[in-house]
Amino acid sequence: MSALQNEACIVGIGQTPFLRGTDDDCSSSLRVELQACEAAIKDAGLSNKDIDGILPFYGLSIAEDLAVNLGVRDLAYQATSHVGGAGPGASVANAANAVVAGLANYVIIPGGWYGYSGRRVRQIVVQDVNAMSGGKTARDFYFPFGLTAPVQWFSFIARLHMMEFGTKPEHLGAVAVAQRKHAQLNPNALLRDKPLDMAGYLASPMISDPYRMFDCSLEADGGCAFVVTTKERARDLAQTPINILGIAQGQPFPADDILTREDPFHLGVTDAAPRAFGMAGIEAKDVDFAEIYDPFTFQVIQQLEEIGFCERGSGGDFVADGGIELGGKLPVNTHGGLLSEAHVLGMNHYIEAVQQLRGNAGERQVKDAEIGIVTGFGDFGDGAIAVLGR
Amino acid sequence: MTSTDTTTAGKETSKPTPQMEGTTKEFYDFCQKKELRFQCCSNCKQWRHVPRLMCAECGSWEWQWLRSSGRGKVFTWTVVERPMHPDFVEDVPYAPVVIELEEGVRMVSWLSNCDPHEITRGMPVEVEFDAVSEQLTLPKFKRRNNPL
Numbered sequence: 416m417s418a419l420q421n422e423a424c425i426v427g428i429g430q431t432p433f434l435r436g437t438d439d440d441c442s443s444s445l446r447v448e449l450q451a452c453e454a455a456i457k458d459a460g461l462s463n464k465d466i467d468g469i470l471p472f473y474g475l476s477i478a479e480d481l482a483v484n485l486g487v488r489d490l491a492y493q494a495t496s497h498v499g500g501a502g503p504g505a506s507v508a509n510a511a512n513a514v515v516a517g518l519a520n521y522v523i524i525p526g527g528w529y530g531y532s533g534r535r536v537r538q539i540v541v542q543d544v545n546a547m548s549g550g551k552t553a554r555d556f557y558f559p560f561g562l563t564a565p566v567q568w569f570s571f572i573a574r575l576h577m578m579e580f581g582t583k584p585e586h587l588g589a590v591a592v593a594q595r596k597h598a599q600l601n602p603n604a605l606l607r608d609k610p611l612d613m614a615g616y617l618a619s620p621m622i623s624d625p626y627r628m629f630d631c632s633l634e635a636d637g638g639c640a641f642v643v644t645t646k647e648r649a650r651d652l653a654q655t656p657i658n659i660l661g662i663a664q665g666q667p668f669p670a671d672d673i674l675t676r677e678d679p680f681h682l683g684v685t686d687a688a689p690r691a692f693g694m695a696g697i698e699a700k701d702v703d704f705a706e707i708y709d710p711f712t713f714q715v716i717q718q719l720e721e722i723g724f725c726e727r728g729s730g731g732d733f734v735a736d737g738g739i740e741l742g743g744k745l746p747v748n749t750h751g752g753l754l755s756e757a758h759v760l761g762m763n764h765y766i767e768a769v770q771q772l773r774g775n776a777g778e779r780q781v782k783d784a785e786i787g788i789v790t791g792f793g794d795f796g797d798g799a800i801a802v803l804g805r
Numbered sequence: 806m807t808s809t810d811t812t813t814a815g816k817e818t819s820k821p822t823p824q825m826e827g828t829t830k831e832f833y834d835f836c837q838k839k840e841l842r843f844q845c846c847s848n849c850k851q852w853r854h855v856p857r858l859m860c861a862e863c864g865s866w867e868w869q870w871l872r873s874s875g876r877g878k879v880f881t882w883t884v885v886e887r888p889m890h891p892d893f894v895e896d897v898p899y900a901p902v903v904i905e906l907e908e909g910v911r912m913v914s915w916l917s918n919c920d921p922h923e924i925t926r927g928m929p930v931e932v933e934f935d936a937v938s939e940q941l942t943l944p945k946f947k948r949r950n951n952p953l
């Protein structure tokens with residue numbers, strides 16, 4: 416049994432409004448990250464000075480910037496994992512480790528950006544990939560050939576799956592449509608007032624074939640944060656603690672090159688999922704809902720397969736016919752996800768999972784939700800998965 | 806890290822270029838000589854791309870740059886209908902492809918003599934060299950109409 420199993424919990428969550436357009440100074444993400452931290456600390460019933468661990472998101476505000484503003488005078492622990500969108504999950508592992516081992520008592524995990532009003536992910540240039548894990552491969556062997564954006568390199572894998580297993584555009588569309596339905600039940604979702612059906616999905620313009628516009632996540636301005644502590648300390652705090660039952664990370668090999676892998680469908684989460692389920696002592700069938708990091712629609716199908724919710728190759732059928740909608744076999748991205756709520760780095764997936772397990776998800780509440788998973792997906796398929804329970 | 810070079814066609818380009826250092830420079834220096842070469846482990850004879858300092862199979866630090874036949878097949882591709890990077894606006898629609906070479910290695914490249922919408926899986930291709938500037942020649946591929 417792992418020393419971390421069911422020992423740490425999420426005790427506070429916070430977020431800013433999610434926007435597309437703001438008057439804020441967008442040159443740094445610090446403001447939205449601080450606002451989210453403030454809200455999460457308050458939600459937990461703590462004060463800023465109680466925080467003694469900060470786990471910043473790679474490439475965003477560093478711990479010092481956050482600490483000097485929040486007034487954290489005794490910063491006992493800080494760490495960052497270079498795994499892009501798998502960062503929140505990596506930080507959950509790190510936070511659980513830190514509080515259980517006694518390196519820190521109350522650890523905060525922030526993440527936010529001006530992903531719409533500042534510079535956008537679609538506009539990444541060589542200077543940005545230099546900062547990514549795997550960036551040198553992209554810089555030297557992808558960019559010169561016009562392969563410059565995530566929508567392009569992930570579309571290669573989607574096409575491969577379509578050729579190999581007969582996955583159809585309508586299967587990708589089923590993910591987009593399901594998540595948009597969920598967004599309509601979520602007051603925070605940017606696309607709550609914009610219904611989408613399959614015809615609307617198929618009519619959206621092609622970006623990087625087979626990816627259309629509605630296969631792509633929604634660049635947004637906003638931040639989220641959450642606080643992790645031990646089960647024991649959680650007893651004295653304001654909220655029902657949400658337990659971290661299992662947590663694990665993984666990386667595909669080679670991590671820096673998505674296109675030459677022997678098995679092109681193998682992701683970090685392929686290896687991480689059995690580790691996290693093992694730690695939690697559960698199986699895929701025990702999961703009541705899944706918040707799956709969704710940069711693009713196919714990456715949802717791929718992760719569902721690789722985690723083991725269905726066989727590899729059958730993910731298209733799994734998501735069709737409402738399979739991942741509320742009331743379906745496995746509700747996925749109940750907030751609308753990065754596709755239809757907002758792209759807030761997958762931090763919003765943790766906020767949603769906690770809301771579901773607290774029973775606070777309003778119209779989109781999964782009935783009797785007891786166990787949920789949250790995945791992260793970064794760079795060229797780095798993975799993280801948390802099993803959360805109440 | 807974009808450079809402003811003059812292409813052989815005499816047209817200004819600012820397309821992104823590889824950082825010419827270490828094994829990346831070695832790879833592209835061969836392309837400059839119109840040779841497509843990949844690392845092959847001196848110990849276990851495993852071919853590899855992208856270039857590495859060590860063989861991931863056996864741990865050897867020794868390699869040779871062996872010449873590829875330049876022939877391969879389309880493994881997967883995308884058709885970029887909407888440009889993301891400002892330097893590729895004029896190229897749309899274009900198709901970055903992944904080529905699987907006869908030696909077993911895969912590489913990202915570009916298919917030049919084929920309508921992006923006509924690309925098929927397994928389409929036979931062969932390398933051709935595009936001198937995009939005085940300093941850089943890119944290995945691109947063309948469709949083989951009469952595959953042997």
Ligand SMILES: [Zn+2]
Pocket residue numbers: 846847848849850851860861862863864865
């Ligand atoms: Zn070797």
